[in-house]
Amino acid sequence: MKLSRAFWVRPHVPRRRDRYRGMWQAGWLLFLGLVAAGMTAFPDATITFVKPVRYVLSLAWGTGLRTASVVRYAGRSGMAVVKSLTYERMRTEDFRRTMEALKQESVAREEFQREALRLRELLKMKRDFNGEILAARVVGGDPVSFFGSLIIDSGADEGVREDSAVVATSGAVGRVLSVGPDHSVVLWLCDPRSRIAAYDQRSRVVGVLVGLGNGCELRYLAAGDDIQVGDRILTAGRGSLFPKGILIGMVKEVRKSGLQIAADIAPAVYIKRLEEVLILPRGASFR
């Protein structure tokens, strides 16, 4: 009698579960899709549910981001050390050691000096405002690259509130979008979701500053409005978010279309290079 090669293996009999597997899978996917679509259609209601959960989740996330920030800074210093080690390898051992020590010391000193300068500027700026001003360090950003939000290491525990204005030594940064216990998310002025009132310092013309992702645009200016390349654009202080007169940027290009003018603005603050910021309470003003 000729037996098949795998006669001892039990033949596969499709079970009921297997038969309905495709339907089961499609049902689950449909359910998840409906939940996600519902959340997309009613974002404001979703946020109401999400906010308490966020508080718990963001404790762990905030700690992780702080650690990542420390690792990133340490990594940069480590890279600098590795580069200088490679450069010095050709020289004698003693000379190399001396040079290395000096170089590391100077790098560290330069870094301290730069940090001290930045903090001094920040402190000087802090004295310019009324109210309780908070300082924070930038620890992360929005994962979707064309949105410009920042994550800072101060949150509700330090007294940060939603819709507080955020500034840097070089100008306005944005506003606090959401607050966690020990960190907050800041919406950059050039984020496509941001809109604030702004004015031209020279001609006092007021428009609406709209974010474009990597720059911003002053819109809704009338055809006769006086605006020129190189003009400084400042916050208008309307809506009590930003105090009036904080630098936003310079006019890069003026475009006329029909009865309206729009001006491209080069932001004074570029978030990729931002390390420390100040958070102003609502209603803060210059002394």
Next chain:
Amino acid sequence: MIFVLRVLLIAVSLLIDTSRFLELPFVGARPMVFIAIVVCFSLRAGALTGGAWGFSSGLALGVFFADARVGAMTLGGLLAGCVPAYIKGGLFWRNWAGQAALGAVGCLLFEGMVMGFSSLRGEFSVGPVVGLARLTVDSVLTGALTPLVFILLNRMETRN
């Protein structure tokens, strides 16, 4: 055990995505690590598993940022997780180039969904050309990362 490892991997990838570790210096674009991982789960385990991981990751990201995009991120994550499983046959998913293409598709779906949602709400003022260019660069970077993540997952899950 493998489930815990997967959760850890997703958590670390979300942390990397928000901490700007992999951001290119001048372009500002970055690969979306969690999308690459979700696409690999989808290719290895099927649409439901990939979709569930994408849904959870997108939801976690949306909850963390707690802005109006939470639903779009969840839906984008779900699509990025389940669509590659359905189209993998046509894109030679066992080949690294196919995996890269599927990773790029996942990123396109996720970021496209978030961008489209913001555009519909009138919150996305960037022109379509710039938006699409950034979307393309991010997708290419994510696509490039996907085969590497695939190898990593293969090794991780074979050893455990």
